[in-house]
Amino acid sequence: MIEIVVEKKLKAYKGLNTLQISKEIPEGAILRITGPSGVGKTTLLKMIAGLATPDSGKIIVDGIIWFDDAKKINLPPQQRHIGFVFQDYALFPNMTVKQHLEYATTDAEWINRLLAIGMLENFEEEKPAHLSGGQQQRLSVLRALAIKPKLLLMDEPFSALDIKTKSGLIMQLKTLFAELDITALIVSHNPQELDGISTDELDLEQ
Numbered sequence: 001m002i003e004i005v006v007e008k009k010l011k012a013y014k015g016l017n018t019l020q021i022s023k024e025i026p027e028g029a030i031l032r033i034t035g036p037s038g039v040g041k042t043t044l045l046k047m048i049a050g051l052a053t054p055d056s057g058k059i060i061v062d063g064i065i066w067f068d069d070a071k072k073i074n075l076p077p078q079q080r081h082i083g084f085v086f087q088d089y090a091l092f093p094n095m096t097v098k099q100h101l102e103y104a105t106t107d108a109e110w111i112n113r114l115l116a117i118g119m120l121e122n123f124e125e126e127k128p129a130h131l132s133g134g135q136q137q138r139l140s141v142l143r144a145l146a147i148k149p150k151l152l153l154m155d156e157p158f159s160a161l162d163i164k165t166k167s168g169l170i171m172q173l174k175t176l177f178a179e180l181d182i183t184a185l186i187v188s189h190n191p192q193e194l195d196g197i198s199t200d201e202l203d204l205e206q
């Protein structure tokens, strides 16, 4: 169970906007996060990952306090064991596809399974510059999964994929999430994209 009650002032088109979130997310949930551009979807994921700091509130995951401003607790990102798929992929330019995954895990069998899920088996020696946008995006998803996170944060993770590739990948992820007990928070603009996989929705209004 993830309990989030946070506030953060964000720069807005006109002045400041306060992002207010209050949400309980059960273990194993697949939460779709929606809302207009600039409302704070990425900022929410970053606050959960420990990459941005709320102005006030609490983030409690499985009974462990990750953030509590009153108690002055703010767990560093590396202690949160989160998988993060960044909107801009954030790949390492000098690492091959395989090295991205080896950086996260030493389990060769797991790496091979991930490469198959991402349809990147024939590209394992390539660096990001030699991959298509969709291949780069799939690599960023695989890298986030490589550590077998209990919590996976994905920021528009399918935006560069064609419909067929996307639905194939989503179905494989659904199986994997259940197998690994992953709770996933997915920012998605496309209304139909997560049909049949998402279990809950958080709509951030402006």
Ligand SMILES: Nc1ncnc2c1ncn2[C@@H]1O[C@H](COP(=O)(O)OP(=O)(O)OP(=O)(O)O)[C@@H](O)[C@H]1O
Residues within 6 Å of the ligand: 009, 010, 011, 012, 013, 035, 036, 037, 038, 039, 040, 041, 042, 043, 044, 052
């Ligand atoms: N650390 C920060 N402190 C204050 N404001 C911030 C911070 N980080 C981002 N912002 C501002 O908060 C707003 C929300 O940004 P964010 O990237 O979270 O939006 P988003 O909902 O993910 O948008 P998009 O759908 O366009 O990706 C932006 O106006 C941004 O400039």
